[in-house]
Amino acid sequence: MGEKEKDKSRRKFLLDFGALGMGSLVASSLLTESCSKIGPGPGKKVTLLNSKNELVEVDSLYISTLNKNLSPNHNSEGRKGLPGKKFVLVVDLGKCKNARKCMDKCASVHQLRPDQHHLNVLLMQDSEHTAPYYMPKHCQHCDNPPCVKVCPVDATFKRSDGIVLIDNERCIGCRFCIAACPYTARSFNWYEPKDAEKYKDVPYNIELNVPQKKGTVTKCTFSADCLREGKLPYCVSACPNEVYYFGNVYEDAVTNGTTGETVSLSGLLAKNSAYRLMEDLGTAPSVYYLPPKDRALIPEKDNENNSDDIKRKS
Amino acid sequence: MAKLKISLSIILVIFSLGVFSQSAQWMVSSDNAKKPNPLEINPKNMAVGKNTFSKSCKACHGINADGKGRIQSPSLISETFQKQTDGVIFYKITTGKDKMPSFKAKLKEEEIWSVINYLRVLVNPSAVPPAVDVKLELSADDGQKSITAFVHSLDSTKQPIQDVDIHFYLKRDFGLMRIGEPANNTKADGKVTVNFPENIIGDLDGKVTVIAKVENNFLYNDTESAIGRKWGTALVSGDEKFNHRALWGGRDKSPLWLLFMANGIIFGVWAVIIYVIYNIFRIKKAGKIFIK
Numbered sequence: 001m002g003e004k005e006k007d008k009s010r011r012k013f014l015l016d017f018g019a020l021g022m023g024s025l026v027a028s029s030l031l032t033e034s035c036s037k038i039g040p041g042p043g044k045k046v047t048l049l050n051s052k053n054e055l056v057e058v059d060s061l062y063i064s065t066l067n068k069n070l071s072p073n074h075n076s077e078g079r080k081g082l083p084g085k086k087f088v089l090v091v092d093l094g095k096c097k098n099a100r101k102c103m104d105k106c107a108s109v110h111q112l113r114p115d116q117h118h119l120n121v122l123l124m125q126d127s128e129h130t131a132p133y134y135m136p137k138h139c140q141h142c143d144n145p146p147c148v149k150v151c152p153v154d155a156t157f158k159r160s161d162g163i164v165l166i167d168n169e170r171c172i173g174c175r176f177c178i179a180a181c182p183y184t185a186r187s188f189n190w191y192e193p194k195d196a197e198k199y200k201d202v203p204y205n206i207e208l209n210v211p212q213k214k215g216t217v218t219k220c221t222f223s224a225d226c227l228r229e230g231k232l233p234y235c236v237s238a239c240p241n242e243v244y245y246f247g248n249v250y251e252d253a254v255t256n257g258t259t260g261e262t263v264s265l266s267g268l269l270a271k272n273s274a275y276r277l278m279e280d281l282g283t284a285p286s287v288y289y290l291p292p293k294d295r296a297l298i299p300e301k302d303n304e305n306n307s308d309d310i311k312r313k314s
Numbered sequence: 315m316a317k318l319k320i321s322l323s324i325i326l327v328i329f330s331l332g333v334f335s336q337s338a339q340w341m342v343s344s345d346n347a348k349k350p351n352p353l354e355i356n357p358k359n360m361a362v363g364k365n366t367f368s369k370s371c372k373a374c375h376g377i378n379a380d381g382k383g384r385i386q387s388p389s390l391i392s393e394t395f396q397k398q399t400d401g402v403i404f405y406k407i408t409t410g411k412d413k414m415p416s417f418k419a420k421l422k423e424e425e426i427w428s429v430i431n432y433l434r435v436l437v438n439p440s441a442v443p444p445a446v447d448v449k450l451e452l453s454a455d456d457g458q459k460s461i462t463a464f465v466h467s468l469d470s471t472k473q474p475i476q477d478v479d480i481h482f483y484l485k486r487d488f489g490l491m492r493i494g495e496p497a498n499n500t501k502a503d504g505k506v507t508v509n510f511p512e513n514i515i516g517d518l519d520g521k522v523t524v525i526a527k528v529e530n531n532f533l534y535n536d537t538e539s540a541i542g543r544k545w546g547t548a549l550v551s552g553d554e555k556f557n558h559r560a561l562w563g564g565r566d567k568s569p570l571w572l573l574f575m576a577n578g579i580i581f582g583v584w585a586v587i588i589y590v591i592y593n594i595f596r597i598k599k600a601g602k603i604f605i606k
Contacts, residue, residue, distance in 0.1 A: 083551065084517075084518065084549055084551040085487070085551070086551075086552060086554070097413070097415075099385060099413075101384055101385065143554065143555065143556050144555070144556065145556075148562065148564070149562035154564045154565045157564045158556050158564075160554070160557055162554070162556075230487070230488070231488075232488050238384060239384070240373050240374050240383065240384035240385045241373075241415075242373070246488060247486065247487060247488055248486075248487045248488075249552075250515065250549050250550065250551055250552065251486055251487055251515050251549065252513075252515055253486040253487070253488075253489075253491055254488075255486065255487075255488035255489035256489075258373045258384075259369055259370075259373065260489050260490075261369070261489070261492070262483075262486050262488070262489035262490055262491035262492070263491065264491075294419070296415050297415075
């Protein structure tokens with residue numbers, strides 16, 4: 001009985017798949033046909049397959065070709081990585097003043113609830129007698145990523161350009177990766193994501209993690225969608241305080257997101273004695289920190305955040 | 315109780331807004347306020363001012379200095395701001411307050427005075443003469459690995475122009491990397507040469523694009539020119555460890571021995587099953603023949 005049902009569903013899948021393939025074939029042939037004819041007469045109807053998988057009739061006058069990549073192709077492309085690049089982020093802790101523009105921008109593009117973070121600015125104090133400082137913490141995009149090793153369904157993966165991404169359509173929500181990550185960089189969609197209604201019909205983009213799916217894990221993507229277009233990540237270009245440098249390791253150059261100044265990566269790291277988080281774990285992160293020297297703002301021990309917390313509790 | 319809280323917070327918000335909008339609240343001693351600006355408004359100082367502005371001020375105060383930058387900040391072209399003396403503005407830039415950082419360590423005094431002059435000119439553009447168009451030509455010397463920029467007038471006489479500050483850049487993935495001296499002024503023949511730095515990584519063939527710009531200049535309008543040369547080291551897109559086949563790699567990166575073994579077991583078991591079934595049929599057939 002069970003065997004039969006399985007067989008049925010497989011057959012159905014094959015059927016659907018075939019229909020879809022045929023549909024797109026027909027549509028593409030129609031599309032190319034309609035495009036090759038320049039200036040077709042009015043009133044001529046053309047049948048097209050839209051992104052919702054419906055066949056629609058459109059007057060040929062209204063058809064214009066798009067140069068945009070459609071997202072389904074994009075997603076298989078999204079697993080590969082950009083050739084000749086390996087991305088690196090440098091965070092200058094001395095510059096961070098907790099403006100939180102990076103977090104706001106990140107949450108707005110990645111459809112995150114207030115309690116979810118791809119990127120979090122933390123108030124750090126290493127020991128009792130040292131001064132506190134603010135530390136933006138992203139996914140470290142490790143070269144030896146513990147999260148990728150534990151994924152049982154190949155949902156999270158490391159691309160050739162060093163970015164660790166997650167495919168929300170493959171993720172089964174086991175949260176092994178959350179447990180494996182030493183940097184607590186991942187968060188889980190326990191509830192319906194923010195603006196779920198608004199993003200209902202948006203095709204899934206693996207490089208943006210949008211639309212988010214309840215019951216799956218979400219993480220920092222290094223704004224892989226921006227990088228594909230040659231732009232700096234959202235957080236880097238939103239920072240008003242010159243905190244972030246971003247660039248390509250192979251090219252040995254990083255660009256500051258605020259001033260647009262481009263400097264040599266090796267020079268920057270050497271001059272400021274940069275370090276990486278939890279080096280002893282051997283995760284080999286792609287995020288470097290410049291020590292919080294000459295701070296632009298020394299946070300007080302009872303700063304706004306702390307007092308906010310206290311306020312909420314009382 | 316809740317009402318009281320709300321009204322209190324409203325009062326607090328209004329109060330804090332008041333503090334921000336009224337620059338008079340930021341007390342500056344009269345000594346500091348009377349400090350005179352040692353620099354005159356001329357195109358050369360203005361260029362320093364504009365360069366400094368785009369490097370240090372633009373991010374928060376906006377490209378037009380109207381306060382519409384990445385964070386909400388006071389407009390620098392408003393009347394309230396402009397009626398302050400140069401001394402007051404200088405004091406505020408050097409000391410900083412709240413979100414405004416102190417620029418004492420970051421900028422030279424002369425750069426700060428130039429920025430103030432630049433802000434004055436923003437609301438009064440007629441203080442400097444209008445800029446003219448120039449042409450910028452680049453040539454490269456492959457032996458010396460140097461780039462020469464030649465600035466001349468637009469007309470056919472190609473009159474060389476002296477004392478133009480040229481900014482040289484290397485094109486990188488996300489921005490332009492400055493090369494050459496802090497100021498590269500053209501000489502009497504309208505030319506200036508910079509040496510190509512060492513240890514620069516180009517594209518896969520080692521090709522590097524050098525861009526020269528006339529920018530932030532108040533005598534000449536912005537113009538730029540680019541030249542490509544194979545002077546860099548070829549980019550080696552790494553043989554990264556994480557791209558190798560490993561036990562923890564994804565579907566496409568599993569080790570070959572594992573693929574052989576797992577698939578070998580599957581094929582082996584199925585082969586045995588199929589062989590058994592085949593033989594059962596053969597036995598059945600043989601039985602039929604035997605019964606006949």
